[in-house]
Amino acid sequence: MPEPLPPPQTMAASGARWWPRLRGVVRLLGPLLALALVIGVFAVADRWKNGEDSQFFTAGNARTISAPVATVFVAALGMTVVIIAGGIDLSAGTAQSLAATVLAWGLMRPALYSSNPWAAIALALATGTACGFVNGALIGWLRVVPFIVTLGTMRAYLGFGNALAHETTLRPDTATQIPQWLQNWLSVRADALIYGFPLGVWTAIILALVTAGVLRFTVFGRHVFALGSNETAARLCGINVFWMKIAVYSLAGLFFGIAGVYQFSRLSVGQPTSGLGVELKVIAAVVIGGASLSGGRGSILGTLAGAGIMCVIDSGCTQLGLSNPVQDIVLGVVIVAAVAIDQFRQRRVDARA
Numbered sequence: 001m002p003e004p005l006p007p008p009q010t011m012a013a014s015g016a017r018w019w020p021r022l023r024g025v026v027r028l029l030g031p032l033l034a035l036a037l038v039i040g041v042f043a044v045a046d047r048w049k050n051g052e053d054s055q056f057f058t059a060g061n062a063r064t065i066s067a068p069v070a071t072v073f074v075a076a077l078g079m080t081v082v083i084i085a086g087g088i089d090l091s092a093g094t095a096q097s098l099a100a101t102v103l104a105w106g107l108m109r110p111a112l113y114s115s116n117p118w119a120a121i122a123l124a125l126a127t128g129t130a131c132g133f134v135n136g137a138l139i140g141w142l143r144v145v146p147f148i149v150t151l152g153t154m155r156a157y158l159g160f161g162n163a164l165a166h167e168t169t170l171r172p173d174t175a176t177q178i179p180q181w182l183q184n185w186l187s188v189r190a191d192a193l194i195y196g197f198p199l200g201v202w203t204a205i206i207l208a209l210v211t212a213g214v215l216r217f218t219v220f221g222r223h224v225f226a227l228g229s230n231e232t233a234a235r236l237c238g239i240n241v242f243w244m245k246i247a248v249y250s251l252a253g254l255f256f257g258i259a260g261v262y263q264f265s266r267l268s269v270g271q272p273t274s275g276l277g278v279e280l281k282v283i284a285a286v287v288i289g290g291a292s293l294s295g296g297r298g299s300i301l302g303t304l305a306g307a308g309i310m311c312v313i314d315s316g317c318t319q320l321g322l323s324n325p326v327q328d329i330v331l332g333v334v335i336v337a338a339v340a341i342d343q344f345r346q347r348r349v350d351a352r353a
Contacts (some may be wrong), residue, residue: 099260104270132253
């Protein structure tokens, strides 16, 4: 004899429990699903256009894409923390290129030869952290919106880089001044790979795991989310908002400094202007990954997917032979769509409140 069906109230209660969980899973995995969709679209398009000669959906192309993804992703880790805290940092690109320029300058100094490259790398990381510290201190002290402050420091850091490089490009000698491991950091040559990918890619994954752990399991992480959700409430709860902003932007600056090392490894030069426009890709990666520009929401996994989407679109458009203007249009449409989705989500949250 078949068992009787549960009462309608029980079934409704069960559905009410499972629906929020399912919605949470979809929200968490949504950026990854979007990345898979973008990869699938370009793989099909490349196969349709190039036939047997298609190279997009291959292990070699995945390794090639991984280098720019890692560079954008490392910088986006710092931007994720800033955006979750309710801020923005337009100086990310020039701070990154300033750190790369300082690294190149340090490698070319004979006085640092005995401790190269570690002294030069330490200078680059300190430069990025100092940039973030200045941003946080100005935002907290002046109480000016981060957009305006970081727009000003973006130009200032560009000026510092040009002054250090004497308005040229610093080119350390690859044979004597740049260590081999730094040249191989993001190299896709077979002898430079570790388990199929460059060491820099694995390092970026480790940094992501550490950052995710800090945001998820530490008091600092809870304060970051609280600051972005409601700054006034965070202050009333005893959080020192001024020092929290300094800590958040300094941490972001450290990641921009690390991204500068990644950038130098790819280019082997220090070029102060190479960071112009990078901040847009970094911010877009975070927003595409599901973070809210209003603060209080974001994830490292989503940022990884967002960085992947940006670089996959670049690679896919190049392999399909699309011109740079078309690539810019596609990326622009993706960014606008991501911001529109974020605003739609925010309106739904406000309506429920």
